[in-house]
Amino acid sequence: MTIAAFLFIITLRCYDACAEVVELVDALRSGRSGSNPVGVRVPPSAPFQHEPTSLMKKTSLIIPVVIVVVLTGCAGKKEVFDAAAVFKDAETSMQKGDFEKARKGYQEIQEKSPDKSFDAALMLRVADTYFGEEKYDEALVEYQAFLNYHPMSKDAAYAQYQIAMCNFNQFTTIDRDPNPNRTALKEYEKVLRNYPKSIYGEDARGKITICRDRSAEYELYVGRFYYRKGSYKSAIGRLEKLLHDYPGSSAEKDALYITGLSYTDLGDREQALAAFKTLVKKYPSVQGSIGPLIARLQKK
Secondary structure: OHHHHHHHHHHHHHHHHHHHHHHHHHHOOOOOOOOEEEEEEEEOOOOOOOOOHHHHHHHHHHHHHHHHHHHHHHOOOOOOOOHHHHHHHHHHHHHHHHHHHHHHHHHHHHHHOOOOOHHHHHHHHHHHHHHHOOOOOHHHHHHHHHHOOOOOOOOOHHHHHHHHHHHHOOOOOOOOOOHHHHHHHHHHHHHHOOOOOOHHHHHHHHHHHHHHHHHHOOOOOOOOHHHOOHHHHHHHHHHHHHHHOOOOOHHHHHHHHHHHHHHHHHHHHHHHHHHHHHHHHOOOHHEEEEEHHHHHHOOO
């Protein structure tokens, strides 16, 4: 019996035993690996994404494995690394929220599997584990590394979106560092600019609105601080920047009001009137409280 015939017989005999592994690999390739873990958006493509459509394709996958098993068995029965089993366990850990255990599994596949064609998808899985643990700095590094190495990947839009999310989630309160919010705004804009047809576009637009409101609220916070301190020119500078950069924001009404007060305290009647009239025009509901201020300024 030739070696080729022997291997073919062994392959057929192993087919039933390997059917479960093949089924798992098929499921992973088509993205049917289970529900997404809470707090993590699993990217559209998973490792092992491939669609074998016939016994020949499945057999072609098994033959190299059998060859390795036979040859290594002759060399001393060295255990073959089962990447599919490790991946299945890692996915289960992800779904349970055990992100550290999942990450160790993905990294083990990266280190031990001789097939490196799944490294891109595994990079995203590792990044997702950090994101799930709310370790946003580490996750950001991994997502950015994915983009650096795989800029043309079909999952590039997902990585870019997650970079924005890492920054978005690091923002705390208005009186704290505004840079994460500013960076998030820029990264969401990249999603729309670089991947205009991606499934993340609609959510990115919503997050951009939130980021712009956050930035406006921060400028209002600083402007109000200067006003209370008596630094009216500084207050006007911050508030007019707010009005110019973030028109229609949630902070616009208060910004116009404090701008009018600041000009009033500086003795600039015309600019104060302009601010108050704009306020009433855009927000008619304030007429009752702002009308008397306008009337007093007009009498001077």
